[in-house]
Amino acid sequence: MRLKGYPGDVLLLGVFLLPVVVAVPGLPWGGQAWLYSLAELVGVLALSAFLLAGMLSARIPGTDPWFGGLVRVWTIHRWLGFSAFMLVMAHVLLLALATLPFSIGRSIETVFPPLSDWEVWAGWAAFVTMLIFIAPTLDFFGTLHYQHWKRLHLLSAPALVLALIHTLTLSSVAWVWWLLSALALAAIAWRKLLSPWLARKPYVVDEVDTLARDVVELRLRPLGKGIRWQVGQFVYLTPMDRSLAAGYREEHPYTIASAAGDDELRIGIKAVGDATQALVNIKPGAEVRIEGPYGTFFETAGSGPPGSQRKQLWLGGGIGITPFVSGARDRMSGAAAGLDVCLFYLANRPERAYYLDELVRIAEACDTFTVFAHYMNEEGAITRDYLAQHCPDFAEREVYVCGPPGMIDHLQALLRHEGVPANRIHTEAFDFL
Incomplete structure (x- = not known):
């Protein structure tokens, strides 16, 4: 994920920090209380990240460009979920350390109180629920089946509710959590219950x-x-x-x-x-x-000089050729006929280049569109020399890559070695969107 900012990032940062601004100033930071206050701060950040991840699950069509496209939204969502999980563990550890100077028994009782302290055990229940649906997505258990992953994520709603029960019963500032929880639960309800019928x-x-x-x-x-x-x-x-x-x-x-x-x-x-x-x-x-x-795959970041558009290099393989087929068909309509594009169609063998005939016909009809087929079973992985032979200025172009992960990794490494900056290399992957 690139570090380039998007308008929606300001909104995300504001929502993430709102509970900190509201809740943290009231905590005691003097004397020996600072460690306990730090534990509370970490807990606030954990729940804030968890709620924000819930809000990003809404996936409302037309809003993802505000945040750099749906793939970037998913990346932010995943990192927020992982961060919330890690912050919860840090919250528990800091609470134990804050009371350890009194006695080991006091420290243990703070983390594992009597069952009558149900609000603390609601927090533990939230953590365990998070563990069930987050841990399998961290690649510890191999590749996760897409539909299994989606079903596991249904546990995010009860985990949020349990986390809110824990926080609202112990927090002195409740309104900020009611506000953010309403937004997060509304986003989950839209995605799971309403969007199948309305969107x-x-x-x-x-x-x-x-x-x-x-x-x-x-x-x-x-x-x-x-x-x-x-x-x-x-x-x-x-x-x-x-x-x-x-x-x-x-x-x-x-x-x-x-x-x-x-x-x-x-x-x-x-x-x-x-x-x-x-x-x-x-x-x-x-x-x-x-x-x-x-998606925002073909959104160019204005990398050329003012008033100009940089030439483009398209590299597509497997079913990843489809966005370039769309772009080629668009050229036949005259929408982008003036922009110089060079497409390399990467396939294992000729019969796997299933769109090639149509793409060649489009290239024959468009002076500024060229197509080259590269068959990896016959010629091996595409090389810098092959690109330079057919497209000498390839390193000066805006580059779009779509295809299998191994192909994308190889091409990104090749392009970066040739001095193409990351902000001119555009890729897209659909893993667990």
Whole structure:
């Protein structure tokens, strides 16, 4: 995640620090009380981070650009959750240390009081609930299944409620916690209960174009008013076809392959799991729900001189070619025909370059759009010399990369070695969005 600031960051920082500004000045900091006050401060920061993470789960279409796109929102959400978890442990440790000078028994009783002190045990219950749904996301237990992860995150609501019970019964300043908890719980309620009915728009599958054995492109027609999108954005698609072998009513993110302004929504899908395998076999006439659009993939940070646009380098592989297909199709509409773009299509072998023929036809019709195919099984990983041979000024361009994680890591390292600054390398990943 880049350090570049976004307008929404000011709002996030203000919400995060509000409880500190309100609650901390009333704590005693003199004498031996400072350690206890520090423990309380850490507890305030823990709950503030937890509540803010809850607020960011709302995922309201159109708001993610304020924060740098939904991928960045997810990254912030994840770090806030992890920080809250670590701060809770520090809060407990500091409380124990603050009372240790009196006696070991006093220290233990502060952390593990009699069961009659239910407000303290509510805090412990919140911590255990957090442990259940946060720990599996930290890669300690291997790769977590997407739907298992989503179900585990339903525990965030009871964890928040338990944390608030703990805090409200012990805090002298209650209104700030009522305010932030109302916002966090409203965000969770919107995401889990209301958005499936209010935010998702009905579409029907008009056609299923088979691009490869395990890859299709769905052509979707809105049933009513559809969404509007920009090149490089993505949506969440929820199949409503009960006959599917898997994935019924499961939402997953997919990049839009249509040009901006098209009436038809086209989405490229590769079978990588049970749900996507079933979706590859969906039939025309099936109904789906679409929520979005999201993302800021093709937003350029104004890195060129005033009044100009920097040339672009696109590097796409696997199903990660879809945002570039959208961009290429957009060029045929004349929307971005003047911008010089060089696309490298990275595929294992020719039959896996399933959009190549169409991309070549677009390149033949657009003087400022060129396409090169690189087959890794035949030529190995793409190199600096290969890029320079076909696009000599590649290191001076705005760079967009989308594809498998290994490909992205290799290309980022190559580009950085060639002096391309991080703020000119744009990538996007959908891990647990």
